[in-house]
Amino acid sequence: MSRTKTTARDIAMKGGGYYSSATAGAKDVIDGATPMVLEAIAAMDIPDDGSLFTMVDMGCADGGTSIGLVGTVLKEVRRRAPSRPIQMVYTDLPRNDFSQLFRMIHGQTDIASYFEDIPDLYVFASATSFHKAIFAPGTLHFGFTATASHYISQKLGVISNHVHMVGAQGAERAAYEAQGRKDWEVMLTNRARELVPGGRLALFNFGIDEDGRYLGNTGGISMFDTFSEIWAELVDQGAITQGEYVDTNFPQCYRTVAQFTAPLKDPGNPVYQAGLRLEHVETRIVPCPYAKAFGDHGDPARFAREYIPTLRSWSESTFMTGLSAERPLEERREIIARFYDAYQERVARAPEGHAMDYVHIYLICSKA
């Protein structure tokens, strides 16, 4: 659900271990951070004392993008503590396809799983939101999440001039930032309660880097501005109403580095007081695989054709939700198709500058 709808299902259907480039991009983000995660694990005291060791992947979707990292981490824990039973817990929202996740972990897809390689390993799933308590206090050793915490926990007021809070102004933007701050603190406070002393979190999230860059906005054409412009064109063309434009808002907050780290550095903050500390922070850009491929093949139509479906996979529900429920479903579907067709035509006509580069803020935290 959370990780831009990763597509291990598609991969499995394509067979032969083929990874779509959509998944490859999100997987690149995680795989590229493996040394950072192993460093966090290395800094942990993991006595070989026979007690349970528990790791969680929060917002796992189908687990396809993190399977390499999770296998690497669990094998390292097994190496350092041969006597400790390991629990690996995957979480996402109830509507997530947990069956697909379990089929992959248990080796029933084309994707290689670590499960049979690690003795004394027990895998579970939870559908409890990471804004709530997932685990009993003091029972979690290592928490991981990638590309999930930008979703806010409740619907907010409208953004009148844009579709995403990155383009919002004044009080409208402030409302998203306030909810983003609250959600982040609630998420961290819950994890602080669950972590054992010395436990670690590796939190890789969409955010706004030191140069103001964010997903799809790294110097070329802004993806979210393009979404907003084309959606507004549909108003001008009479295809949707101004009210629908205003009602269309991604339920997301992109946080700055300062916003991500504040609760971990302010001694007055409940997160800090719960014992959570910042060990490491950095920002990284992972290039859009479609734009990269376009650099090789140079075919604008092909680029547009390959690029739009990945944008659509995670953004469609937001635009669909923005449309009036009084429109027949078929009419709503036609509007959505027209919207993405327009985006595709725009890219095919003038491809330069279009790219969904990933901008992540990488945090390592420890529990005091």
Place this chain on the structure above:
Amino acid sequence: MSRTKTTARDIAMKGGGYYSSATAGAKDVIDGATPMVLEAIAAMDIPDDGSLFTMVDMGCADGGTSIGLVGTVLKEVRRRAPSRPIQMVYTDLPRNDFSQLFRMIHGQTDIASYFEDIPDLYVFASATSFHKAIFAPGTLHFGFTATASHYISQKLGVISNHVHMVGAQGAERAAYEAQGRKDWEVMLTNRARELVPGGRLALFNFGIDEDGRYLGNTGGISMFDTFSEIWAELVDQGAITQGEYVDTNFPQCYRTVAQFTAPLKDPGNPVYQAGLRLEHVETRIVPCPYAKAFGDHGDPARFAREYIPTLRSWSESTFMTGLSAERPLEERREIIARFYDAYQERVARAPEGHAMDYVHIYLICSKA
């Protein structure tokens, strides 16, 4: 998956908290055994010491049939041990609809959930087979399973004269009984390893009672004999081949009371040696809700129309699997439809004696 494909999804779609009679039957089995389960819980030492308490429902399907019992048990544990975090773990095979399970537990369906009523409760799912280790050693307090352990863990040889082992003879029947014995011992040995000392298991399974009765065979017309007869008629009619008839076998073993209890009473058995003991055994018959309703309405056509879909829901995959894969899918579907139509016509023509009464062997075990 396991519990005759319970239909909370159908219920949710029907809305308004309506329970189909199919689910009502399987739910009756569990609800009726609630006092027995509470007695097992009462016999347990559950100190209020702040440590984790873990319960499992193995072969949970969508969780709909056990939700009442699980809520009752967890509330009793919470009452006796207010300080203990409780973990509730649901297990089934990877293809199970875990999303539906989680949606129900987290209150996203019409079915009332206990989740918000019990503080300090953490819900998880596992897709590890109960023939394998689901939990770390010594971490499970109470294990429950209903109507799941009759599935055997691997495909066996054919049954030449019948479709189910209850109708098999000689070496063919012995092969099923041997696999059934092995699976049962492996299942119990795994649970013995996982249970804490003093932990309990409540195991309610399809079986053969002291009078030779089993599911759909309680004195009237035998359901499995009827399956076999109609399937054989399709051979006579040239609709399927004799080879397909022979290849059609439910992957199930119905065990007798003696077979269920032997590993728990024989000091030489690995299960007994692992510390598992029989506390209680009894057999019960829970009447078929369709036959019961027929007693009220007296309409044979209605009875047949309502009765066959529930049989079909859990038996169809076995008959489908028995057909040659060389037949086009559409042709296989037509044969299956014809098969159940014939069953329905048979019931409508002469309804007396048809009934899918549930016959369960109820076991309570303790870990020494």
